[in-house]
Amino acid sequence: MRLAKFIRTEMEAILQAWTEFADTILPTEYMSESGLRDHAREMLLAISEELESSQTDAEQTAKSKGGGPAGQEQTWAEVHGSDRQSSGFSVVETVSEFRALRASVVLRWTSAYPKIAGQQLKDLTRFHEAIDQAVAESLQHYATVKEKETRLFGAILRASPDPISVLDLDGRFIYINKATAELFALESKKIIGNTVSDLGFSFAAGFQKNLQKVRTDQTGYRGKFVQKFASDKGERFEYLLAPVLDKQQKTEAMVCIIRDITEQTILAEKIWYNAHYDLLTGLPNRGLFLDRLEQEVKHAKRNEQPLALLFMDLDGFKEINDSLGHEAGDKLLIAVAQRLTDCVRSEDTVARLGGDEFTIILCGTKNRSDVKWLAQTIVDALSAPFDIANQPVQISVSIGVSFYPTDATSAAPLLQAADHAMYDAKKTGASQICFARKP
Structure with missing residues (x-):
């Protein structure tokens, strides 16, 4: 056959x-x-x-x-x-x-x-x-x-515009593309064989730690770092690490892809800032203030600590704004914000709720007398003349004060109590301080 x-x-x-x-x-x-x-x-x-x-x-x-x-x-x-x-x-x-x-x-x-x-x-x-x-x-x-x-x-x-590299099990570079060399502003021969620690990068410790995690766990890792390279190409970066496995499913190398996210990060931060801060004074706005008040009330409750809230309204601001113009009024609000910030500690929160209304959250204030002293300090600070449009401008402030947990045990009622106290101060006259009425 x-x-x-x-x-x-x-x-x-x-x-x-x-x-x-x-x-x-x-x-x-x-x-x-x-x-x-x-x-x-x-x-x-x-x-x-x-x-x-x-x-x-x-x-x-x-x-x-x-x-x-x-x-x-x-x-x-x-x-x-x-x-x-x-x-x-x-x-x-x-x-x-x-x-x-x-x-x-x-x-x-x-x-x-x-x-x-x-x-x-x-x-x-x-x-x-x-x-x-x-x-x-x-x-x-x-x-x-x-x-x-x-x-x-x-x-x-x-x-590829993204820097791509391959590193051995000890984190030494064994391959880099052109974009990596350009980002690091180093010749390839000065990168190959070295680790990010050898190259003196500030993010090296965390990067090396994550490399070992990828090597051991055999899973990808996405991280971020901040670094100002000599190439001046961005300063905020995202990186992806991935293991390279051999036929026995053992890690034989790691791949790293870096992406410049400087513009996106700055834009995101700007959007977040605009959503949470007053664009005129740079102080926290109403939304961020309410969030911080909620957090501070929770913190005070957990630690059984007192909390004081000051609600302030400028006296006669409308007349100044009308007579000198809105530009002068804006400069006055900026100057007021700075003086209020100078009166408190770094851990306290000064916020502008809108118009000529300001608030201050005082953390861990145990004595009523201390709060009254600070409120009087603010009255005195704002009574000093402001140099606006090359002329001295004087203004006063009415302050309402409420306490946690004496006047309220949650954020919204605490703010309402301070607001009512501020209106009581205004009825009394300029430069007055009033504490919340007992419920």
């Missing part, structure tokens, strides 16, 4: 033997068993067709040396090499498929025909030549595709 016909007749038995052998040498994660069998079947059918084709002496000589017909379209072996490279097979694994295929066919053939001679021997020789040629074509195409992939990947890395 001719070998081509034998292969077709004994296809299932050959595939069974091939599968048993292939399972010992091929990684099962790449393809399903049915996928591998179908691929092997196609290879065997292609070889069978080749065995049945006519062959000149020159073609036979070329085949014996691993060469095929010149100028023909892409062969099945070349397709195989390309497929195996893209599927993640190694070179050894790719060759092993052919070894398994050769072994399964030859074992079955020689078992059926122990004494091979004549045409059967020629068929077997042509079969070996076909396998050898297929291996050569497959590996050549595998290498071509691999080289192209490497070249394209390298081009992507070089062209």
Whole structure:
């Protein structure tokens, strides 16, 4: 029987033997068993067709040396090499498929025909030549595709505007792209082989710690750092670390991608600032004040500490604003905010609620007399003339005071009590201080 016909007749038995052998040498994660069998079947059918084709002496000589017909379209072996490279097979694994295929066919053939001679021997020789040629074509195409992939990947890395690097298990740079060298403002040879600590970067300690976490946990990590590089390219950065695993699922390196987020961060901070601070005076606005009051009341409750709240309204501000103009009024509000800030401690909160209304949160104030003294200090500070529009301007303030937990045990009632006390002070006259009435 001719070998081509034998292969077709004994296809299932050959595939069974091939599968048993292939399972010992091929990684099962790449393809399903049915996928591998179908691929092997196609290879065997292609070889069978080749065995049945006519062959000149020159073609036979070329085949014996691993060469095929010149100028023909892409062969099945070349397709195989390309497929195996893209599927993640190694070179050894790719060759092993052919070894398994050769072994399964030859074992079955020689078992059926122990004494091979004549045409059967020629068929077997042509079969070996076909396998050898297929291996050569497959590996050549595998290498071509691999080289192209490497070249394209390298081009992507070089062209990437984001700094990309690969670090070894000790955190030393073993690869950097052009963007990394430009960001660090260092030549590649001065970066490769060094750690971020060796390069003297301020974020090194945290970065190295996170590298070891990625190495151990084999999970990605996203972090941020602030650094002013010599290149003057940004100062706030986000970085992504990811492990590179070998076939034994052990970490063999780490990849780092850095992204400049300076503009986004500054914009986000500006948006947040505008939403929480008074744009004229720079003091916390009503929203941030209410949030801080809530937090300070909770803190006072947990620690069983008192809390005082001052609510202030400027006396006669409208008349000054109308007579000197809004620009002068704005300058006066800015000056008032500065004097109020100078009167309190750094841990206290001075806020502008809007218009000419201000508040102060006094933390941990135990004595009522201390609060009254501070309120009087504020009255005296604001009564001193302000230099506005090259002329002295005088103003006074009415102050209402409430206490936690005496007057209220939550933020909103505490603010309301101080507000009512402030109106009582206004009714009494300018530059007055009133404490909240007992409920």
